[in-house]
Amino acid sequence: MSRTSLSTIAAACAVLALAGCETTNMKMGSSDAKTVATGAAAGGNSANASGQLERCSAPLGTVSLVENQDAGWYTILRNEYKLPPTSNLLRLLIQQSNCFIVVERGAAGMRAMQRERDLMGSGEMRSGSNFGKGQMVASDYGLSPEIIFSNNDAGGMGGVLGGLIGGGSGRAIAAVGAGTKTREASAMLTLVDNRSGVQVAASEGSASKTDFAGFGSIFGGGGGGALGGYQNTAQGKVITAAFMDAYNQMVVALRGYQTQSVQGQGLGGGGKLGVDGGAAPSQTHAVAVMSPLEAQERLNALGYNVGTPDGKLGPRSAAAIRQFQKDRGLAINGQLDRNTLDALSR
Known part of the structure; x- marks a missing residue:
């Protein structure tokens, strides 16, 4: 084959490749890829936030995220489901809701702030770059997330359906049912006052989604493999929905917040549930x-x-x-x- 012919074929392949790129129908902001935590937030403004998110007319204080990375649920989240920290998700929900102002207390973020202060102290920063003391904002509250995972296999029900219908259709439904799994997640949030250590609020939220992994048995391995990858994404979407449910319930409860007090004793002054042999409130209360x-x-x-x-x-x-x-x-x-x-x- 001549060199000219090879060049012609290469050019034709390039054209086909470009045509293929044009037909992939890549879309930014695809609804199929979104969770209930979507859009953006900037200061007190939000863009394209979910209509299901509760909102406040004014912030109730500052809050930092306290994520227990040694907990079992966190290990499952990161190692098994390959999902990012829940703090990333909660930061977006909190700022969009305008119920709290988020302050940075994560290890990486704190190191980044300290790095800038170290640079200023070294004298390398230009004049007017003020990273001196007295500028950081206090965290009024700490918000701690927790996830309870569940993964229920509903294959038995699919087999029953297949047996009832019978024939080819019955086998198809049984195949779907055998791979049907309901991904469930319960999320808990705890809000603690950082000055006193008093728990201000706690809430629980849940969500579930059914994935038909058995489609691979009907349409062949290719379809099943693609949907198998979607299961991990679905797990993330369920967790997101559970946290939004928990956060919404907390916001609703906080709207009617009433301070708890121990009358006559004061918080930490001995309490009303006296213990025989315990120290008198006058000895425990400054x-x-x-x-x-x-x-x-x-x-x-x-x-x-x-x-x-x-x-x-x-x-x-x-x-x-x-x-x-x-x-x-x-x-x-x-x-x-x-x-x-x-x-x-x-």
């Missing part, structure tokens, strides 16, 4: 130290108007103290007693 002037300033900051703080507890201050005591479920006496000072100190 006495708050606050001057009358500081108490007046604290009352003003909380919205209980005492006027200009002067350290003198006149009628206006007493009225503010009584209202504060009423709101906190304390004994109403208008005085800065121990329980009132404890409540003001928190």
Whole structure:
């Protein structure tokens, strides 16, 4: 074959290859590839978020993700299902919901921030690159995720259906049923106040999806192999839906949030479930130290108007103290007693 003929064939192959590229119908933003956690978030703005996601009119505080990478569920998530950390998913849901402002506390992110500070300290950064102290935002709350996996084989039901119908159709349905698996996932979220260590909220969500892996028995190995790869993706989609369900339920509960308090004792002051032989609350509870002037300033900051703080507890201050005591479920006496000072100190 001449060199000219080979060149012609090569050119023709190139044209066919390009034509093949044009017919692959590649689409960005394909709905088939999406989960319920979709779209984007930037600051308080979100784009193309799921209509099923609960939203808040204003953030309730800052939150960081606390993912236990030593837990058994995390090992399954990463090693068996080859899925990324759940924090990546939850960051998107949280920011789109506008219920919390996410702050970075992950190991990799913290190392990146420290690297910039080290560079500034080395003197290599240009003038005006301020990475000095006092700029990081505190994390008010910590959100901890957990997954409970389940993988139920529904093949027995498929066999029953096949036996009832009989014939060729029966064999086909049995083949589908034998490979039918219901992928289920339950997700739990726990929200803890980072200052006090008190659990603020907890929620559980679930989702399930049925995959017909048995299609491979009907249409041949090629179809089954392709769908087999889809099963892992489906598992990820189920987990995503379960976390959105849990997060939505938590947001609904937080909208009606009421502070828990132990009347007369204060949190951590001994509690009402006394134990025989246990230390008395007076021995386990530190006495708050606050001057009358500081108490007046604290009352003003909380919205209980005492006027200009002067350290003198006149009628206006007493009225503010009584209202504060009423709101906190304390004994109403208008005085800065121990329980009132404890409540003001928190």
